[in-house]
Amino acid sequence: MTARGRLRVYLGAAPGVGKTVAMLSEGLRRRSRGTDVVVGIVEDHGRAHTAAAVADLSVLPRLVVRHRGVELAELDVDAVLERRPEVVLVDELAHSNAPGSAREKRWQDVHALLDAGIDVITTVNVQHLESLNDVVAAITGVRQRETVPDSVVRSADAIELVDMSPQALRRRMAHGHIYPAERIDTALGNYFREGNLTALRELALLWLADRVEEGLERYRSERGITGTWAARERIVVALTGGPEGAMLLRRGARIAGRVAGRTLIAVHVVRADGAARAADPAELEKQRLLVEKLGGSLQLVVGDDIAAAVLDFARSVDGTQIVVGASTHGRIAQLVRPSTLTAIVRDSGDVDVHVVTHPAAGARRRGRSLRRDLAPRPRTVLVWAAALLVPVVLAAALLPFRSGLGLSSVLLVFLVGVLANGLIGGAVPATVGALVAGVLANLLYTPPIGSLTIAAPENVFALAVFVAVGATVASIVDRSALRARAAARGRAEAQLLAAVVTDTVTADDAVLAVLDRARVGFGMGSVTLREVDTGRPVQVSGPDPAGPPDLVVPAGRFHELALHGRPLPAADQALVDVFAVQAAVAVDRRDLARQAGEAHRLRQADAVRTAVLAALSHDLRTPLATIKAALAGLRTAAAPAGRVPGAGGLSGEDRRVLLGSAADAADQLDAVLTNLLDLSRLHTGVLTPIRRPVSVDEVVHGALVGVPAGSIRDDIPDDLPLLDTDAGLLERVLANIVSNAVRHTPAGRPVRLCAGRVQDGRGGGVQIRVVDHGPGVPEKDRPALFTPFQRLGDVPAGTGLGLGLAVARGLADAVDAVLEVEDTPGGGLTVMVTVPVAATRPSPAPVPAVEV
Structure with missing residues (x-):
């Protein structure tokens, strides 16, 4: 019986990272060792460097399939079986074969070759994996029609990741190594956005990490290995609230800093039986700030047995190492009762324990009374x-x-x-x-x-x-x-509530911080803050809850707190009520912050109006002086001879120059006043968009009116979906951006307009890109790019109020569009306008756009 062939897969993190070249390089390496290697099929997509990588490898002819009058070239499986090489190179594992082929998918062809005992080296991109199809579609806005089952790739004898940083891949794209020049800008603005590439890279790494873990578990199972092999490190630091806590946290941070995927978590156990000395709240707060500064978090848990509570917490967060301070028990006390450290080490199992000595241990041991050390614990x-x-x-x-x-x-x-x-x-x-x-x-x-x-x-x-x-x-x-014990429990509750109050004031997301404290403090699986009337969750801590909650507590008039995990004793329910109140306070605080933001916006509007008044006296003087001078010249030329001293006739050319100067100055003045009016409407909130489905072509056509001929290159496709926007306002946005780009682009290099469908956090939209090749804007100056009355260094003084891009940003916000900027490959600035897509329903009757 013929042994099954071996499969090697080159998994690409994104298109263009070089997986095909890596496959060909492996084929050349094996051939140099005397292996019979042939190329079954390679898709070079017109890339010269990919075609060159084939070198002198033997390439089998493709099978030509005719479908609806079109000739399609596919992998000739029969030719490979007849040739019977040791290794065959087959590109694009997820490819769908032409209709009429023996098998529907190329991965099925690969299985036929493997069954015949032929080794196969193949390639596939992470976006073609079946399990990631929906995830990739949500990230990139593009659903892959060609997929391959994960089991096919998982069954490979070897999987090798071909990766590249998003920045390097975008540079490769800009240099024309992936797509032809006419597709570069569109690709960079759509699928090859840096965020998309970063997300695809993370998906590839995580998927491959899971496959590596599967292989590791299989290896351990085959060899009967039952011990823990900790591949991902989580460091848990046990704090007593004493002065040694800072030293323990820094030691834990140093340990975590030596491993990849590090996580630092500090835990403080509050005893409920009164046997332990209460922690100093001020010292514990200092340690909380320190652990957050070190990139970790502090959790408070309540427990009678400190050692058991620390170990339970460490296992609940998948902790692999515990850092604990040296014992403060004297020798006589340890003979009678084991210390917390001894209990942690004894019961830690597969979790490593680091014991850190500290000066406070000896001092505390000497000052500790024998009576306290010998105090028995109830059993x-x-x-x-x-x-x-x-x-x-x-x-x-x-x-x-x-x-x-x-x-x-x-x-x-x-x-x-x-x-x-x-x-x-x-x-x-x-x-x-x-x-x-x-x-x-x-x-x-x-x-x-x-x-x-x-x-x-x-x-x-x-x-x-x-x-x-x-x-x-x-x-x-x-x-x-x-x-x-009741007093100790009250002290524990007070410490827990103090931490909650601190989170309510200092946390970036106070609502989530309160829910996290409740989930960890009460040992719940998840805690949800939801609306009373609708039951809609406002914030969830932990995994999405399944089934009815174990406890529901009112949180203000409009919200309630739902706890999932275990029934709570009556003594804890009063404390849950306090958490619910704190959650309601956090919600109110978030609403107040939103109102404060609105007040800040109004203050900014006042500042803008003040700046407008200050700027009018100077920046409007030039166009007014030009108009006045031109009119004075024309009036002098038209006065009867002898009535105006020095009057004389003007030639036709002189009259045209004066009229042109007056017209240009009037246009400049009109543009400035229009921008001022728009800015005033934006800041006073009287601008009301009238949104309707509108095509991209309609908006772009209106925005390019008045733009000099030859200064724009329009590469916008015709098959884009309709936009959900106010056509007039979006025209003004694009008009201001285009005019700014044209003004800064050297002569002979037109500004490019391109667009494509993208996926964003709001569900998707169309991104319109305005690409110029001017001097660009340094990254440190970009925050001021959309600020009113800002003229960056490449614009001479006196050329305007600096309102164009500020108005564009304000109008874009008014129609829910998003403005972003990035460098143009090769120099220049690219401004991206992402506009929501209209819902797929019959379009209402056209409504006139707001005239601005």
Whole structure:
């Protein structure tokens, strides 16, 4: 039986990264080792360097298929099988074969070759993977019709990523190494936008990382390896709230800085049983600011067992390493009770633990009281064992002295044991211990010895009082312990609420910060803030919830907080109410910030009006002086001889020059006043767009009216969708941008207009690009490009108010268009206008555009 061939795939992060050349280079390398290699099919797409990479490899003829009068060249599988090379190179694995071919897809042809025992080297781009089809369409706005099942690529014996930085790929595009010159600007503005290329690169890396992880798991499974191989590092720093926290955080940051994909997370456990010293809130706040400065985050969790809480948190965030400070327990205390550090190391399992020594450890150890170190922790088995054993041990210890002790002395000693049981386990175990002690006192120390019979009535009374006093004292001790735990819980809640209040004030997204605190603090799977009336989620922390919530709490008048994960005890629900209030406060704060932004806009409008008044006196003087001078010359020439001294006739050429100067100055004055009027309307909010479906050609045609002939090269295709915009306002936007580009472009180099469909965060649109080859604008000056009354260094003073692009930005905002700028490859500036696409429904009757 013939062994199946081996498949090697070159996965391209984007078109043009060089996967075909990499495949051909591998073929040449194998041929140099004596392997029989042939080229089954290579698509060079007219690229000279790709065609040259074939070199002297043997190329099999293609199979010509006729379809509707068109000849299509496909991979000739039968010719490859007849030739039976050791290795065949097959380009574009996702290609769809011509109708009438033996197989529908090229990857099916590849499977036929593999089944015949022939090794195949092939190529595919990440956007052609079936599982990523919708994701790529959402990012780029282009849905790939040719896809290949992920299982086909995953089954390859070797997958190699062919990658290139977005900037380098765009330079390759600009140099004409991917598409012909007439398609470069359109491609750069559409599919080959830097954001698209970055997203495709990330998709390729993540997809390949998952495949690598699958291979690793398969390898470990085949060899029976069960230990953890941590490939992605998450560093968890355990903070006590003490002064050593800053040192631990910096050490954790240094550890995280040495690995790729690093994540730094700090955790502080607030004890609810009162056994731990409370953290200093001021110190904890300093550490929160420090960890955020180091690129991490601080989480507060509540737990009785600090070690277990730290380990549970680390596992919940997939932590691979824990950084913890050296123990502050003394040696004697560690003999009685293991320290938190010891418990973390003992139960850490596959999680690495870094123990960091610090000066505070020794000082705190020396100043710590032995009584606190020896304070017992309640354990169920130990509690009941102590309730039974303490009276027995005391009774045995007193036996040698029985002859010299009275019953009252014995009962006082037993009372000490009852108090110890009360401290250890509470009222019920201590009461049981008192009963056991009373029985032992009766048997061993009350005449007659060895019998439950009591000879003297006063001894009956003494024993009864002893049991009653013991139970009462144990109850008081237990109640005090409960109050101490309640106080500790209140302190823990206060610290958690203080962190929430801080997030509400300082976080960039205060609503999400509050929800994150609630999710981590209460151990929930997800927390959602939603509208009361509609149930629509406003903000979600964690994965999208499935199923009904475990708890719903009102958050103000219009919102409610829904928690998914586990039922909460009644004691926690009051705290959830506070979180809900904080979420409502965060929403109100966000609304107030929006209103403050509106007030800021109004202040800017006032500043603009002030600047307009200041500029009018100077910048309008030149066109007015030109008009006045021209009119004065014409009037002098038209005056009767002898009435105006020095008057004389003007030639026809002189009259044309004067009239032309007056007309140009009037046009300049009209443009300035129009821009001022538009700017005033924008800042006062009286400009109301009337939006309707409109074609790109209609808008561009209106924008180019008055532009000098030969200064524009229009490369806009005819098949673009309709725009959802105000045609008149969008014309003004393009007219201002085009006139600015023409003014700065050298003579003989026309400004290019191109457009294409793009995908953006709002669902998609049409991007119109105005490409000039002028001096460009340095990146540091671009923030001022759309600011009123700004003239950059390449414009001489006195050439206008600097309102054109500012008005364009304002009008674009009014019709929900987005203005962006980038460098033109080879020099110059490209301004991009992205306009929403009209909905696919019957167009309403045309409505006249606003006249501006």
